[in-house]
Amino acid sequence: MSQGLHLHGIEKTYANGYRVLRGVQLRVPERRLTTLLGPSGCGKSTLLRLVAGLEVPDAGQIFFRGEDLTQRPADQRDMSLVFQSYALFPYLSVQDNVRYGLKVQGMPAAAQAERSAQVIGLLGLGGLEDRLPHELSGGQQQRTALARALALQPALVLLDEPLSNLDANLRRHIREDIRQLQQRLGLTVLYVTHDHAEAMSVSDQVVVMQEGRVVQIGSPRDIYEQPQTEFVARFMGDSTVFEAHCDGAGQVTLGPLTIDAGQGLRQGAVQVVVRPQAWRIEPAGTQGLAGKVLRSAYLGRTVEMWVQTALGSLLVISDLTGRRHEAGAPVSLFLSRKGVSVLLPTSVSTPQTVPVFQSRRQP
Numbered sequence: 001m002s003q004g005l006h007l008h009g010i011e012k013t014y015a016n017g018y019r020v021l022r023g024v025q026l027r028v029p030e031r032r033l034t035t036l037l038g039p040s041g042c043g044k045s046t047l048l049r050l051v052a053g054l055e056v057p058d059a060g061q062i063f064f065r066g067e068d069l070t071q072r073p074a075d076q077r078d079m080s081l082v083f084q085s086y087a088l089f090p091y092l093s094v095q096d097n098v099r100y101g102l103k104v105q106g107m108p109a110a111a112q113a114e115r116s117a118q119v120i121g122l123l124g125l126g127g128l129e130d131r132l133p134h135e136l137s138g139g140q141q142q143r144t145a146l147a148r149a150l151a152l153q154p155a156l157v158l159l160d161e162p163l164s165n166l167d168a169n170l171r172r173h174i175r176e177d178i179r180q181l182q183q184r185l186g187l188t189v190l191y192v193t194h195d196h197a198e199a200m201s202v203s204d205q206v207v208v209m210q211e212g213r214v215v216q217i218g219s220p221r222d223i224y225e226q227p228q229t230e231f232v233a234r235f236m237g238d239s240t241v242f243e244a245h246c247d248g249a250g251q252v253t254l255g256p257l258t259i260d261a262g263q264g265l266r267q268g269a270v271q272v273v274v275r276p277q278a279w280r281i282e283p284a285g286t287q288g289l290a291g292k293v294l295r296s297a298y299l300g301r302t303v304e305m306w307v308q309t310a311l312g313s314l315l316v317i318s319d320l321t322g323r324r325h326e327a328g329a330p331v332s333l334f335l336s337r338k339g340v341s342v343l344l345p346t347s348v349s350t351p352q353t354v355p356v357f358q359s360r361r362q363p
């Protein structure tokens with residue numbers, strides 16, 4: 001039997017004529033955390049609501065563990081959805097919020113008490129069982145919402161921007177908790193976010209969406225280091241995209257640097273995406289891309305430098321093992337092996353990327 005969630009050719013147009021999902025094709029593997037990542041309005045929440053059964057697609061099918069759920073009511077899908085607004089029952093204590101779904105399922109009282117104590121413990125809510133939601137912090141409310149969802153032991157946990165109402169510190173804590181719980185309990189989680197750093201830090205698989213379409217699926221590392229379109233590269237942050245030309249031998253020239261894109265790329269216009277970590281910075285020499293440091297900031301684990309070059313002003317992030325170059329210093333830049341991709345000019349429907357494993361200096 002096919003495991004996990006499988007979305008096939010999902011189409012959705014709202015009553016006002018807005019076509020929000022366009023042929024979405026996607027697999028969510030079991031016991032993994034998959035994020036739906038994309039800018040506001042790209043259709044992430046709509047897709048999650050379709051999976052939960054709160055909306056019905058106009059076309060396409062939703063399979064879970066090989067069964068077609070497309071027309072099945074929400075309460076018969078064995079899934080729990082947690083919203084950004086928590087949606088706790090305001091007049092029920094933490095414990096009663098957590099037990100609510102179990103009661104509705106008809107679970108005996110003793111079993112309810114045992115299960116709720118277990119998830120309350122897992123989420124670090126011990127001692128707060130009798131508090132009402134308004135007597136909790138935002139983080140505790142969100143943990144209660146998660147506890148209520150997990151108490152049902154759903155086959156699939158759906159999280160819609162679960163951290164968006166929390167401050168930066170708490171976001172980091174709770175996202176680590178969610179990731180740990182997911183791994184410890186082997187949960188299958190589909191997690192919506194518009195924050196690429198959040199997606200990178202919690203996911204096994206990232207699904208990038210743009211205007212109702214899935215544009216790339218991969219591990220956080222794949223998506224960051226080998227974006228398949230300019231949109232993905234820019235959305236994942238901090239990349240510089242250069243217009244360039246590939247010769248018949250797969251060589252792409254970027255100023256004085258040559259990138260070996262290898263076989264499989266036809267001669268013609270290409271785009272080169274460079275992550276700031278891909279630049280190697282050295283004291284000025286006769287090779288590499290000449291530049292002058294404009295600004296240099298020490299950030300604890302890394303140093304960020306803006307460097308003025310013939311290719312424009314470039315962001316360079318280097319770790320602390322390298323030498324620090326102060327503002328005004330003449331430098332030479334080289335490209336290292338990772339964090340450089342060569343793309344065909346932007347096309348959403350036919351993304352294609354060539355990984356670059358080699359860049360070489362030219363005199």
Ligand SMILES: Nc1ncnc2c1ncn2[C@@H]1O[C@H](COP(=O)(O)OP(=O)(O)OP(=O)(O)O)[C@@H](O)[C@H]1O
Pocket residue numbers: 014015016018020038039040041042043044045046047194
């Ligand atoms: N019931 C509705 N009727 C009409 N349009 C809708 C409806 N719900 C959502 N939309 C529109 O569909 C688009 C996608 O909405 P959706 O909430 O799925 O996006 P999203 O990617 O989750 O965005 P966000 O991160 O802002 O929540 C938006 O432009 C939104 O205005």
